[in-house]
Amino acid sequence: VLQEHNPPQELARTLWGIQFRAPVFNAAGMYKKAEGYIRAVQQGAGAFLAGTTTARARAGNTKKYIRHPFVPYPSTGAASNWMGLPNEGHSVVAARIAQFERVPDMPIGASVSAQPGDAEGIALAGLLEGMRQYERAGVDFIELNESCPNVAGHAKNNSAQRMDDGLIRRLEFIHHEFLLKRKRNVPVIVKFSNDTDSALLPLLIDLLITLRFDGVNFGNTSTAYQAFENQIKPGDLKAYKYFTKNFGGGLSGSILRQHSAALCTEAAKLISAQKPAHEFHIIRTGGLQNGQDMADSLVAGCSLMQWYTGYYEQFSQYGNKVYDHTYKQMIQAMHH
Numbered sequence: 001v002l003q004e005h006n007p008p009q010e011l012a013r014t015l016w017g018i019q020f021r022a023p024v025f026n027a028a029g030m031y032k033k034a035e036g037y038i039r040a041v042q043q044g045a046g047a048f049l050a051g052t053t054t055a056r057a058r059a060g061n062t063k064k065y066i067r068h069p070f071v072p073y074p075s076t077g078a079a080s081n082w083m084g085l086p087n088e089g090h091s092v093v094a095a096r097i098a099q100f101e102r103v104p105d106m107p108i109g110a111s112v113s114a115q116p117g118d119a120e121g122i123a124l125a126g127l128l129e130g131m132r133q134y135e136r137a138g139v140d141f142i143e144l145n146e147s148c149p150n151v152a153g154h155a156k157n158n159s160a161q162r163m164d165d166g167l168i169r170r171l172e173f174i175h176h177e178f179l180l181k182r183k184r185n186v187p188v189i190v191k192f193s194n195d196t197d198s199a200l201l202p203l204l205i206d207l208l209i210t211l212r213f214d215g216v217n218f219g220n221t222s223t224a225y226q227a228f229e230n231q232i233k234p235g236d237l238k239a240y241k242y243f244t245k246n247f248g249g250g251l252s253g254s255i256l257r258q259h260s261a262a263l264c265t266e267a268a269k270l271i272s273a274q275k276p277a278h279e280f281h282i283i284r285t286g287g288l289q290n291g292q293d294m295a296d297s298l299v300a301g302c303s304l305m306q307w308y309t310g311y312y313e314q315f316s317q318y319g320n321k322v323y324d325h326t327y328k329q330m331i332q333a334m335h336h
């Protein structure tokens with residue numbers, strides 16, 4: 001594979017014993033089929049995240065004759081989507097990844113979710129089988145998506161003061177059946193919503209560390225449509241109101257920046273107070289738009305950063321130099 005845009009050496013790091021050439025890469029949902037691996041390598045991303053996938057293929061949402069509804073809010077630097085986890089299934093994507101010609105220091109992750117709508121036992125079995133398929137396919141880490149607002153069963157997890165019982169049972173099951181039985185080093189991180197109530201963080205972080213998970217990601221899209229409305233620029237407001245009323249969906253982009261920063265900062269405090277015996281990392285996702293945001297995330301205690309909406313915003317300006325530009329800004333900010 002031709003490597004055109006190599007990240008600056010000083011951004012390289014080793015996390016969980018795995019070498020990352022840089023700490024910035026795509027958020028889940030960008031390469032649902034693992035289709036963009038070579039592009040990510042050539043652009044200089046620090047890692048590659050495939051999925052989210054589920055046990056069986058899903059067509060995703062269609063409403064008002066629109067398949068996978070999505071709308072950008074270009075003046076605001078934000079977007080809404082109500083895709084509904086369309087995907088080909090764990091086994092198809094795992095088999096594709098197994099064929100990749102691997103590039104050094106460019107880890108591959110897989111984002112997985114339990115099959116929405118399945119009875120609990122079946123959902124857990126399907127999730128576990130998928131994680132094992134990815135383990136055999138050679139992925140370097142797994143991200144458990146507990147926070148898609150666009151399917152039944154994810155939406156209400158953890159936005160309340162109380163932790164969802166189904167979530168606790170899923171985490172315990174993965175602890176016993178996957179984490180304790182791993183055949184090799186495959187870190188598992190858990191991705192929550194950027195709507196997560198910060199009052200819940202002490203319990204959540206304690207649970208993840210106790211159950212021997214390897215990290216936490218804050219986080220996924222938001223459904224706080226009312227709360228964010230005053231941040232939507234006038235030119236985007238009509239589309240915003242139409243989409244959130246007719247489709248609902250998840251909000252992404254600039255408006256999440258404060259939330260992901262606050263959750264990650266608080267998580268970092270809790271983790272350093274708890275001093276876990278194993279390596280436990282914070283991954284920040286939500287509203288990251290430029291190199292300054294990436295540098296700020298490191299200061300806040302994050303080890304890895306993922307982006308989606310901001311990536312496309314920057315791509316529209318810098319094309320395949322998107323990472324070159326971001327890393328340059330990031331290093332400048334780090335030296336300040």
Ligand SMILES: Cc1cc2nc3c(=O)[nH]c(=O)nc-3n(C[C@H](O)[C@H](O)[C@H](O)COP(=O)(O)O)c2cc1C
Nearest residue numbers: 027028029052081219220252253286287307308309
């Ligand atoms: C079109 C679209 C599809 C997404 N699909 C997924 C997905 O399959 N799994 C997931 O965990 N997150 C998914 N997300 C959420 C992103 O991974 C990310 O958490 C969110 O967009 C916030 O980051 P951002 O502000 O950089 O966009 C999706 C986001 C968008 C915009």
